[in-house]
Amino acid sequence: MTVPYSRIVTEKQKGVPPAMDCERAEKLIQPYVQDKMPENEMEEFITHVRNCPDCYDELETYFIIRQAARYLDDDDRQSYNLRGLLAQDLREKERRIQRKKRRNVFFTVLILVLAVLLIVFTLHYLDFVEIPWLKGFF
């Protein structure tokens, strides 16, 4: 579920806790940078930092420090564009969330279809409905 930042602000003004506030987002900056982010919070976190310049700056600072350390360690010259890397990293994690969501939708549909088939077979078996193309099987 994504909450537009404008709504977060309005809710804040009304004193209602928003989906994710800056305090929570700040706590998740380290786990994000260290790739230890709890998956169920990833999407809200990304939505928050996308819409909150303060948290984005802070995340970027930690991210760059982390990447810079890696850069010095690894000879990984891809890390050269450090600022661009965070944007790229956010996009990749977002894509991963989307893929997982699509997979969940697929399995939900699959289970629904199987459930419907099971019900139809059962009804046919109990002679409640007649399905001509099933006659050969039962």
Ligand SMILES: [Zn+2]
């Ligand atoms: Zn924030």
